Amino acid sequence: xxxxxxxxxxxxxxxxxxxxxxxxxxxxxxxxxxxxxxxxxxxxxxxxxxxxxxxxxxxxxxxxxxxxxxxxxxxxxxxxxxxxxxxxxxxxxxxxxxxxxxxxxxxxxxxxxxxxxxxxxxxxxxxxxxxxxxxxxxxxxxxxxxxxxxxxxxxxxxxxxxxxxxxxxxxxxxxxxxxxxxxxxxxxxxxxxxxxxxxxxxxxxxxxxxxxxxxxxxxxxxxxxxxxxxxxxxxxxxxxxxxxxxxxxxxxxxxxxxxxx
Numbered sequence: 001x002x003x004x005x006x007x008x009x010x011x012x013x014x015x016x017x018x019x020x021x022x023x024x025x026x027x028x029x030x031x032x033x034x035x036x037x038x039x040x041x042x043x044x045x046x047x048x049x050x051x052x053x054x055x056x057x058x059x060x061x062x063x064x065x066x067x068x069x070x071x072x073x074x075x076x077x078x079x080x081x082x083x084x085x086x087x088x089x090x091x092x093x094x095x096x097x098x099x100x101x102x103x104x105x106x107x108x109x110x111x112x113x114x115x116x117x118x119x120x121x122x123x124x125x126x127x128x129x130x131x132x133x134x135x136x137x138x139x140x141x142x143x144x145x146x147x148x149x150x151x152x153x154x155x156x157x158x159x160x161x162x163x164x165x166x167x168x169x170x171x172x173x174x175x176x177x178x179x180x181x182x183x184x185x186x187x188x189x190x191x192x193x194x195x196x197x198x199x200x201x202x203x204x205x206x207x208x209x210x211x212x213x214x215x216x217x218x219x220x221x222x223x224x225x226x227x228x229x230x231x232x233x234x235x236x237x238x239x240x241x242x243x244x245x246x247x248x249x250x251x252x253x254x255x256x257x258x259x260x261x
Contacts, residue, residue, distance in 0.1 A: 010081040012112035014104075014183070015071040016096045016174075017119035020190060021087030023069025025239025027061055033235055042230035045237070054236050058089075068242050070119075070215075073249035078256070082112070088136070092125030093118070094170045095136035101177070102134070109181040116178055117208070117252075118171070119215065120189045123163035123198075126152060164194060168202045175206055188215045188252070208255055217251045218244065 015021055027033070033040060038048060048054050066072070066085065075083040086099055096118065124139035126149075140149025142156075156162045171187060178185040186208040189195035196212045208215075218229040220240070232244030240248065 009111060009113045011078070012082045012084065012109075012114045013071065013075045013078065013080045014114055014116040015083070015085045015087060015119070016100060016116070017087045018091050018096075018121035018125075018190075019087070019089035019239060020121070021069065021071060021085065021119045022062075022089050023065030023067075023071070023087070023245065024058060024089055025234035025237055026065050026068035026242045026245055027057070027234060028064055029242075038235050040235050042228070042233060042235045045233075045235060048236040049238070057236070068245060070245045070249040070252065071117075073246055074117075074252055077249060077253040078115075080115075087119075090125075090138055091121065091136045092127045093120055093123070093167055095125075095127035095134050097170050097174050097177075098127060098129075098134040100174070109183055114181075114183045115186065116183050117186045117188065118174065120167065120171070120187060120194070122191065123167035123194050124153070124156075124159065126166070160197065164197050164201060167194070168198060171206075172202075175204065178206075188213075190216075208252070209259065213255070215252055215255075216240070216244070216248050218247060220244075 019025075030040070036053075038044060069085070069087070071083055071085040071087070084104075086096065086103075088096065088099070091099075122139055125137060127134050127136040129135070137149045137152075140147055140151070140153040142150060142153040144150035145154045153159075175185055177183075185206045187206050188208045189198065192212060192214050195214070199207060199210065199212065218232050219227050220229070220233070220238075221227065228238070232240055232247060234241050
């Protein structure tokens with residue numbers, strides 16, 4: 001799939017993204033939530049989402065997420081030698097690119113045949129440096145302009161265009177970095193709507209699929225809770241569970257086999 005000499009170099013999968021790439025939601029097998037009195041059918045998701053309990057469980061189980069998200073599953077299916085996953089919960093694409101540049105600019109990519117996949121998060125998230133490190137911010141409410149993210153949302157004139165253009169800018173930077181390092185880059189999107197707009201505005205060969213495509217092969221749009229497929233989601237948040245991440249890894253793997261045999 002890459003442009004490097006695969007006969008002498010080990011294969012590296014490098015992944016970037018937000019909580020969906022970090023593996024959030026891939027909690028241990030039952031009995032886990034049952035012992036906490038949380039229904040497995042997701043009927044009390046809104047009761048627990050965003051609470052101190054969810055935050056505690058997330059922090060305690062982060063190492064489990066890192067072993068059971070889609071990146072570690074995909075690297076096994078591909079038969080690659082090494083995985084570096086810098087997925088970060090609640091992070092923006094600009095934060096992820098800054099993190100990559102800050103920590104891996106001098107990484108010896110030339111020693112590997114590298115496939116880099118970024119699973120793009122909400123285009124409206126943003127970041128900037130503070131205290132020598134990048135800080136990331138979620139999308140804000142324009143009706144609350146006295147918060148930083150709310151003011152940013154108020155300034156944006158076209159939420160369907162301006163945020164996508166910002167996203168494309170950061171992806172172009174990532175694309176240039178990968179070309180300079182001999183890395184094969186592939187871009188995927190969580191939101192189908194943003195995926196469609198982005199591909200209409202910016203044409204490039206680094207998309208995993210040139211047409212509109214959803215890596216998650218089940219209903220997952222958090223804005224339509226009644227349509228979510230709860231078989232593949234955590235009962236306390238909107239992230240996939242282990243089964244969901246396995247289906248995603250299989251879907252991405254099949255797409256790679258189909259388009260890049």
